[in-house]
Amino acid sequence: MKKQHTIIKGTLYLTIAGFISRIIGFFYRIFLSHTIGAEGMGIYQLIFPIYILCFSLTVSGIHTGISRFTSAQMASNNKNGALKVLLAGLILAVLPSIFVSYLIYSNASYIAYHFLNEVRCIDLLKIISLSVPFGAIHTCINGYYYGIKKAEIPAISQLIEQIVRVLSVYVIYLVLMEKGLPITPAIAAIGIVIGEIASVLFTTTFILLQTNLPLTFKIVNRIPLTYFKNIFTLSLPLTANRVVITLLQSIEAVLIPIQLRKYGLSSSNSLSIYGILTGMSLPLILFPSTFTNSLSVMLLPDVAEAQASSNMNRIRHTSKVTIQYCLILGILCTGIFLSFGYDIGNIIFNNNLSGEFIITLAWICPFLYLSTTLNSILHGLGKTTTTFIHSLLSILIRILFIVLCVPRFGIQGYLWGLLIGQLVMTLLNYIVLNKYIPITISLYTWIVKPVEILCIAICFGVYTNILLNKLPFSFDLLNVTISCACTTVIYLVMLNWIKLFPVRNTQ
Numbered sequence: 001m002k003k004q005h006t007i008i009k010g011t012l013y014l015t016i017a018g019f020i021s022r023i024i025g026f027f028y029r030i031f032l033s034h035t036i037g038a039e040g041m042g043i044y045q046l047i048f049p050i051y052i053l054c055f056s057l058t059v060s061g062i063h064t065g066i067s068r069f070t071s072a073q074m075a076s077n078n079k080n081g082a083l084k085v086l087l088a089g090l091i092l093a094v095l096p097s098i099f100v101s102y103l104i105y106s107n108a109s110y111i112a113y114h115f116l117n118e119v120r121c122i123d124l125l126k127i128i129s130l131s132v133p134f135g136a137i138h139t140c141i142n143g144y145y146y147g148i149k150k151a152e153i154p155a156i157s158q159l160i161e162q163i164v165r166v167l168s169v170y171v172i173y174l175v176l177m178e179k180g181l182p183i184t185p186a187i188a189a190i191g192i193v194i195g196e197i198a199s200v201l202f203t204t205t206f207i208l209l210q211t212n213l214p215l216t217f218k219i220v221n222r223i224p225l226t227y228f229k230n231i232f233t234l235s236l237p238l239t240a241n242r243v244v245i246t247l248l249q250s251i252e253a254v255l256i257p258i259q260l261r262k263y264g265l266s267s268s269n270s271l272s273i274y275g276i277l278t279g280m281s282l283p284l285i286l287f288p289s290t291f292t293n294s295l296s297v298m299l300l301p302d303v304a305e306a307q308a309s310s311n312m313n314r315i316r317h318t319s320k321v322t323i324q325y326c327l328i329l330g331i332l333c334t335g336i337f338l339s340f341g342y343d344i345g346n347i348i349f350n351n352n353l354s355g356e357f358i359i360t361l362a363w364i365c366p367f368l369y370l371s372t373t374l375n376s377i378l379h380g381l382g383k384t385t386t387t388f389i390h391s392l393l394s395i396l397i398r399i400l401f402i403v404l405c406v407p408r409f410g411i412q413g414y415l416w417g418l419l420i421g422q423l424v425m426t427l428l429n430y431i432v433l434n435k436y437i438p439i440t441i442s443l444y445t446w447i448v449k450p451v452e453i454l455c456i457a458i459c460f461g462v463y464t465n466i467l468l469n470k471l472p473f474s475f476d477l478l479n480v481t482i483s484c485a486c487t488t489v490i491y492l493v494m495l496n497w498i499k500l501f502p503v504r505n506t507q
Contacts, residue, residue: 016155021162022287026348028166029283033349035173036185039268042257042275044185046116047124049250051192054104054129056242058097059136061235062089063143064379069230070147083211086144088227090137092235097136104129116254118271120185127189134196141203153206157199165195241388248395252402253278256414259406273353273411280349281357288333289369315381316437322373323430323439327446330366332491335454336484337362339462347476360415367426374429386432394425453494461487 033041066089073081104111108125112118138161142154169191176183253274260270337344337358345355378387401417409416433439465483 021158022283024162024166025283026287028169029279030348031166031170032188033280033351035183036188038272038275038279038351040185040275041279042271042273043118043120044124044188045275045278046118046253046257046271047121047128047189049246049253050104050111050116050125051128051131053243053246053250054097054100054132055135055139056239056246058100058132059093059139060242061238062093062231063139064238065089065231065234066140066143067147068234069227070144071149074148082144082148084223084227085147085231086140086207088223089140089143089231092228092231093136093140094133097133101129101132104132115250117258123184123186124189127186128192131193131196134193134200138196138199138203141207144207153203157203160202161195161199164198165191168194238384241384241391245388245391245395248392248399252395252399255399255402256406256411259402260411262407263410265410276349276351276354277357277411277414280351280354281345281361284344284348284354284358285333285337285361285365285368288329288365289372312437315377316439319377319433319437320439322377323370323441324446326370326373327366328450328495330369331447331450331454332488333365333369334362335458335491336461336487337365339458339487340465340480340484343465343476343480347480357411357415360412361418364419364422367422371422371426371429374426374433378429378433381433381436383432383436387429390425390428390432393428394421397421397424449498450491450495453498454491457487457491457494460490 032044036044066085069085070082073079073085105126108122108129111125112121138157142157145151145153169187172187172190173183176187256277257267257270257274260273261267265273341358341362342352342355345358346352348354375387375391378384398414398417398421401420402414405413405416407413461483464486465479468479468482
C-alpha cells in the first residue's frame with residue numbers, strides 16, 4: 001500500500017505540474033504562432049532535434065542511473081550514499097555537457113547549412129547551446145529526487161522553468177516592439193536558456209538547503225569509483241540507444257520539409273506546414289500525455305524494486321492497471337479530438353490546417369499514451385535493448401513513409417507513417433511484456449465498453465456545443481471547452497457507474 005501511495009502521490013505531483021505547464025505552454029504557443037508565424041515556428045522546431053541530441057549525449061542515460069541507484073541507496077537507508085550517487089552523476093554529466101555546448105556553438109553554421117538546410121537556424125543553435133550545461137545539472141538533480149521518491153521538487157522546477165521561459169520571452173518581445181526591432185524565432189531560443197538557468201537556481205538552492213554544504217564538498221572526495229562505474233555502465237547502453245534514436249528523429253525532422261518541396265511546395269510553405277504540425281497540432285495531441293509521462297517516471301523505479309524483490313504479482317498488477325487506465329484515457333482523447341479537433345485547432349491557433357492534422361492524429365492517442373508506460377515498465381524490468389529495437393523500428397517506418405509517400409501525397413503521407421509506426425511499437429511492447437508477465441486483457445471490457453460509453457458521451461458533448469453556439473453571448477473557445485468537459489465528465493461518470501475503473505491492489 002505504501003509503495004502504491006508513493007507512486008500515486010508522485011504521479012499526482014508531476015501530473016498537476018505538467019498540466020499547468022502545458023496550459024501555460026498552449027498560451028505560449030498561441031503567442032508564438034501569432035508573433036513569429038507558422039514559418040517561424042517551423043524554423044524554431046528544426047533546432048529541437050539538435051537540442052534533444054545534446055541531452056541524449058550528455059545526461060539522458062545518467063539521469064536514469066541516478067534515479068535507480070539513489071533508490072537503491074535509500075532502500076538501505078544510506079542518505080550519504082544517495083548524495084554520492086548524485087554527485088558522481090553530476091560529474092559524469094556536466095563535464096561532457098560543457099564540451100558538447102562548445103561544439104554546437106562553434107559549429108552552428110556548419111550544422112545549419114549542411115544538416116538542417118536552413119541558414120536562419122545559426123543564431124538559434126548558438127543560443128540553445130548555452131542551455132546544455134544548465135539542463136544537465138537540473139536533470140541530474142531531478143533524477144536524485146525521483147530516486148528518493150520526492151517528485152514534488154522536479155514538479156516545481158518544471159513549473160518554474162516554464163513560467164520563467166514564457167515571461168522572459170514576453171518581456172523581450174515588448175522591448176523589441178518598443179524599439180521597433182524585428183521579432184524572430186531567436187526570442188524563443190533565448191527563453192529556453194533563461195528557463196533552464198531558473199530551474200538550476202531553484203534545484204541547486206533547494207538541495208543545498210536540505211544538505212550540509214561543507215559535508216557535501218567533503219563527500220566529493222570520498223565517492224567510491226564503483227559509483228561512477230555503476231552509473232556509467234547503466235547509462236552507456238541507454239545513452240547509445242537514445243543517441244541513435246535522436247539522430248534518426250533529427251533525420252526525420254530534416255527530411256519532412258525537403259520531401260514537401262518535392263511534393264511541389266515552396267520552401268516557405270514547407271516550413272509553415274512543418275511548423276503547424278510540430279508546433280501546433282502535435283503538442284495538442286500530446287497534452288493528455290502529461291498523466292502517462294508522470295506515471296512512467298514513477299513506474300520505472302517501482303518496477304525495478306519489485307523485480308529485485310521477485311514480487312511478480314506486484315509487477316503484473318501494476319502493469320495491468322496501467323494498461324487499462326491508458327486505454328481509458330486514449331479512447332477518451334481520440335473521441336474528443338475527432339469530434340472537436342477541427343474547432344480546437346481553428347479557434348486556438350486560427351489555422352484550419354492544424355485542426356485537420358488534429359483529426360488525423362486523433363487515432364494515435366491510445367497507442368501513444370500506452371507505449372509511454374509500457375516502455376517505462378520494460379525499462380524497469382531491464383529490457384532497454386528491446387524497447388530500443390521497437391523505437392528504432394517505429395522511426396524507420398516513419399522515415400520510410402516520408403521518403404516514399406510525402407513526395408506523392410504531401411504531409412498526409414507522413415501522418416500515415418506516424419500512425420502505423422506508433423501502432424507497431426505499442427503492439428511489440430505489449431507482446432514482449434505479456435511474454436515476461438502474462439496479462440489477461442478483456443477486449444470487450446477494456447475497449448468495446450469504453451468506446452460504447454464514449455459514443456454516448458460525445459452525443460451529449462456535441463449537443464451541448466450546438467446549444468452554446470446558439471446563445472447570443474457565446475464565446476467559441478469557452479463553448480468548445482465546456483463541450484469537451486461535458487464529454488469527459490459523462491464518460492468518466494458512466495465508466496465509474498458500471499465499475500470499469502481498475503481496482504487498486506490492497507495486498
